[in-house]
Amino acid sequence: MSVRNGGTRVRPRGPGSAVDSAPGSARARVTPRALAATAPPLAGAVVVAAGALYLLADVRRTGVLLTVTALLCAVAAGLAVWGVRRAVGWALGPVERLDADLDRLRGADLARRVAVPASGDEVERLAGRVNCLLGRLENEALERRAFIADASHEIRTPLAGLRTRIELALAVPDDAELVDTLRGALGDVDRLHQIVDDLLVLARLDSGERAPRDRLDLGALVEDETRRRAPRVPLSVKAEPGVLVDANRARLRRVLQNLLANAERHAATRIEVEVRAEPGEAVAEVRDDGPGIPPADRDRVFERFARLDAARSRADGGSGLGLAIARQVAVAHGGRLYAGDAARGARLVLRLPLAPPDPGEDAAG
Template sequence: MTLIAIIAFALVLGMGMFVTLQVVKTRLSADLSDLAADAAANTALDIEKGPADTVIFPLNRVNRIQVVANDGRVVAASPAMKEKPPLTQKRPPPGQARVDETVCATLPPKERACYSVAGLRVEDSVYGDVMIYAIMPEPPLLRSSFLAITLTLFSSGLLALLGWGAWQLAGRTLAPVERIRAEMTEITASDLSRRMPVPASGNEMAQLTQTINATLERLERAVENQRRFASDASHELRTPLTGLRTKLELAISDPEAEDPLTTMRSVLADADRLQAVIEDLLLLACLDSGVRVAPEVIDLADLVTSEVRRRPTRHEVLLKLDPGVTVRGSRVQLVRLLTNLLANADRHAVKEVQVRVGSRLGEAVLEVIDDGLGIPETERERVFQRFTRLDSARSRDAGGTGLGLSIARDIAVAHRGRLYAADNTTGRGARLVLRLPLSTAPDS
């Protein structure tokens, strides 16, 4: 940042120095020419009124004047130019009376220098048709490099000052970034509770700090969920594995006391539970990784009808389905979502389960209602957490994996929908509501 600032400042200062040099030189040259022209004009008045004389006494500080005839003779001159050859014989073009020129020559006091010469044509003088040349020595400022060196030194000092200021400003600007970097290096996966101090300035750096803190908070929450999920998964897998191992050890230790068929059936049940948990974990892993399949148009009424007919249930299932309610998505995943909802309702129902399909406000609505104990309002979000089973569920049936409703919600979210527990307006029991965008609705 400092280098870029120095380069930009150097370009600006360089252009400014060049323009300044040209303006100063042009102005000085113009002033010298005007001063010499005034002296030539005063001399022209004198030689028009007075008698002819070979010596001219200038009236201003221009003390080098020559009067040159058309044939190149110096017919009159100031004392400083007496008996000197004409410094120049340049004449103005036709129709003009004045000519300006810069001449470098050796004049008293025997030093070579450059002079600004203003020539004025006079036709009716006592000397006839002549040219009056007024000569002004140019100051050293115009010919030496003093002004350029002075401006260069000044610009270099100013550039150094600007570079130092840019360095300090960049350092102050990036100091909060360095503090954030140092703080972030101390944050580890084992301690994600630390947060960055938010500056009170409210500028972009404060917004960056707030964003980092929000990211750390989400990361901490995700890591905590991951740890809890790993702990719950290990517990859920350990239980059937322990039971399976115990039954096998008993059968081996006392083969005669255990009925082999009974033991195999019990072991098979534990293996089925293990398989169910593992399949649910694999499905959750696929949903968490964001795996997408090619969507297709699915009629919810047909999907519910086919799944209810295919799936055995312990209770009566009542259907209230509006035809033509279609959504776009994965049939396999939506079948799994519906199966989980039906299994949950069938597990907690007393006599019957109701399934309703309709549409409202551009959304397809699927409701699964049971007549069981229902879900307390304070527990309606917790039931969708992984490995969560309410006390009523644990007391009635321990066969669930605790992942069914969590998987169902993840599938709903993957299809840009919602799954939630609502009040049961028909009486007691739980009411789970799925809302998905209709296939005919525009993307929003």
């Protein structure tokens, strides 16, 4: 899994922006505080200067007047600089503390958070957003670790079976059941290939790769896919013609394959597939009469390597990734995939946006 998906981007703002002029912003408060800090010393300096000029007004000592005025100006300027620096330092103190907290987080546990000052300004909001981003990064890191652990476990299971079969074949090379052992080993290899292939598909989907799309007839694609299969139970298809979607053929076919494979594993006596058009949407439903999906597990069944105790096992041939891939492909196409209500068994519903009318076809009509 990858992190893409997206924290809040903080953009630099130029002078005169809304933040610069906002009454509650830190930058807008720096100037009033600086003036408040320097106003009393400057006022005192002005009073002293006025008194000195009044006393020396009738005295022809221009050099003394200039010297006194220069000293007073120097003192006033120094006090002003000191006051402004103090006010700016006070205003930027929370930013420096936030920077120090972020520096301490480098390479540390993502469970740590930065301190949020109760200043009611941009610094407080920025610290809050940083903590939200850290929370998302922590959750994604935990999900990635769990995914890697699950994938390792899933791969290790067929590898262990393959190793055992090869060891048996080597231990008894003249065994009459050698062919059956090799067939079992080939089944383990096929399962490994399926898991690795599903992992590659998920990696491409997680990367945000956008595959090229074509205008497809969903009903025709469903009928073509069902003709390729040889399910162990009867499979019926009811597809409306002309249900068009903009989709990648290979990925949409994979969604249908995963949905049909799921139904074939759990169906008791029949599988039903229906394709129809609804306002703005193309709908494909795959129904079976198997044990079904409990309402509490209808979202969990689409998680990666999720298995329901009553209906799924590693021995049924599934990788635990089929429905997760199908939902992610549906979302990438602007659609959705969910488990709906059913009187019996499971009912998986795929909804995709209908393709907009082709201007060429409208002109021809």
